[in-house]
Amino acid sequence: MVLQAIKYTPASGDGPASLEILDQLQIPHRTVYEPIKNCEDGFKAIKQMKVRGAPAIAIVAALTLAVELGTTYDGAQSAAEAKDHIIQRLEYLKTSRPTAVNLGDAVGKLSKIVTTAASSSATDSQAVVKEYIAAAERMLVDDVADNKAIGANGAKWIMENTEAGKSRASNAAQELSILTICNTGSLATAGYGTALGVIRSLHNAQCLTRAYASETRPYNQGSRLTAYELVHDNIPATLITDSMAGSIMARERSNIAAVIVGADRVAANGDTANKIGTYSLAVLARHHGVKFLVAAPRTTVDRATASGEDIVIEERAGHEVTQVRGPQVIPEGGFGEPATVSTAAIGVDVWNPAFDVTPANLIDGIITEVGVVEKASGSLNFNFDSIFASMTKEEADIKPSSIGGM
Numbered sequence: 253m254v255l256q257a258i259k260y261t262p263a264s265g266d267g268p269a270s271l272e273i274l275d276q277l278q279i280p281h282r283t284v285y286e287p288i289k290n291c292e293d294g295f296k297a298i299k300q301m302k303v304r305g306a307p308a309i310a311i312v313a314a315l316t317l318a319v320e321l322g323t324t325y326d327g328a329q330s331a332a333e334a335k336d337h338i339i340q341r342l343e344y345l346k347t348s349r350p351t352a353v354n355l356g357d358a359v360g361k362l363s364k365i366v367t368t369a370a371s372s373s374a375t376d377s378q379a380v381v382k383e384y385i386a387a388a389e390r391m392l393v394d395d396v397a398d399n400k401a402i403g404a405n406g407a408k409w410i411m412e413n414t415e416a417g418k419s420r421a422s423n424a425a426q427e428l429s430i431l432t433i434c435n436t437g438s439l440a441t442a443g444y445g446t447a448l449g450v451i452r453s454l455h456n457a458q459c460l461t462r463a464y465a466s467e468t469r470p471y472n473q474g475s476r477l478t479a480y481e482l483v484h485d486n487i488p489a490t491l492i493t494d495s496m497a498g499s500i501m502a503r504e505r506s507n508i509a510a511v512i513v514g515a516d517r518v519a520a521n522g523d524t525a526n527k528i529g530t531y532s533l534a535v536l537a538r539h540h541g542v543k544f545l546v547a548a549p550r551t552t553v554d555r556a557t558a559s560g561e562d563i564v565i566e567e568r569a570g571h572e573v574t575q576v577r578g579p580q581v582i583p584e585g586g587f588g589e590p591a592t593v594s595t596a597a598i599g600v601d602v603w604n605p606a607f608d609v610t611p612a613n614l615i616d617g618i619i620t621e622v623g624v625v626e627k628a629s630g631s632l633n634f635n636f637d638s639i640f641a642s643m644t645k646e647e648a649d650i651k652p653s654s655i656g657g658m
């Protein structure tokens with residue numbers, strides 16, 4: 253069975269399009285799909301992190317509106333009114349979470365598509381809606397293809413540019429492990445994953461001996477989701493708490509080829525916002541001489557944001573830090589109803605940023621679907637011109653620099 257965070261069925265003779273998301277708050281204990289019928293459902297699912305991960309958020313938002321339009325739009329309006337309606341619904345969805353650029357990027361591109369469609373005098377509202385739905389559906393397909401290319405590019409780079417990779421290429425007894433944080437796999441994307449996609453590609457090429465998944469407090473995307481994916485796909489994996497990363501790097505220095513992480517927004521200079529804890533891993537990797545790589549599609553590179561200082565970091569509720577939620581363990585085996593357990597002193601102040609920014613100078617390479625970008629010798633920053641050179645004007649449109657409030 254393939255892990256699928258997003259189940260979408262296009263409209264057909266059997267009925268209108270439908271969308272279901274895997275409720276990731278219930279993973280790994282229960283597999284429950286939740287129907288998303290309109291933008292309010294989509295907004296809530298993203299905000300509550302039932303669906304999460306930069307690419308998945310953008311795709312679910314786009315498909316949410318496709319489903320809503322397919323079931324509620326009666327076509328009575330003009331093409332211009334249909335365009336305005338679509339843009340207004342997209343702008344609403346965009347405010348669900350602020351840090352990942354993919355959502356704002358998708359909203360910008362989809363808005364442009366409907367604006368262009370509506371500008372033709374021969375177009376009616378149905379045609380505008382049709383263009384929108386086709387573009388939203390393409391996102392789902394394109395994301396999987398991009399992730400597979402990221403996986404292949406990253407695996408190749410690791411085999412050619414890391415000590416463990418080069419040794420492994422000539423000596424099958426050499427161990428090669430990768431450390432990662434958060435969840436960047438099938439659950440965070442339309443399928444395959446970004447950083448986890450590179451791990452998958454190394455495993456498929458029989459070059460990976462072990463993946464280390466960091467727990468990723470406070471939301472535990474590592475222990476709940478990445479560990480689940482790795483076990484599901486029979487990839488040898490070890491779960492560590494975030495505080496064990498330094499020790500494992502010190503002990504396994506020669507076997508850990510790289511730390512590979514995903515990204516929510518890569519600024520124009522390469523500074524990268526990703527799950528809280530990523531920055532600490534980059535500092536540790538530099539200290540231990542372990543390569544530190546970011547894996548992300550080009551849609552995550554935000555050339556309108558100059559550096560990490562300009563990235564808005566989402567802050568979430570304190571209870572995510574002071575409480576742990578999960579099903580009770582039944583002594584005879586299995587799991588009972590979910591319960592919440594307090595793990596902190598009552599009344600203590602909490603700071604809960606969902607992401608941090610890793611400066612470009614700590615990053616050795618950014619793995620994209622069109623190749624791995626490295627810094628020019630002596631430079632502290634990245635230059636992404638080469639990976640955007642092949643894009644059509646439409647694809648390469650500059651994204652909005654900020655995604656608005658929560």
Ligand SMILES: CSC[C@@H](O)[C@@H](O)C(=O)COP(=O)(O)O
Binds near residue numbers: 305513
């Ligand atoms: C391919 S997912 C890339 C990032 O979105 C991922 O690393 C991450 O930080 C996800 O954070 P989350 O808060 O779970 O949405």
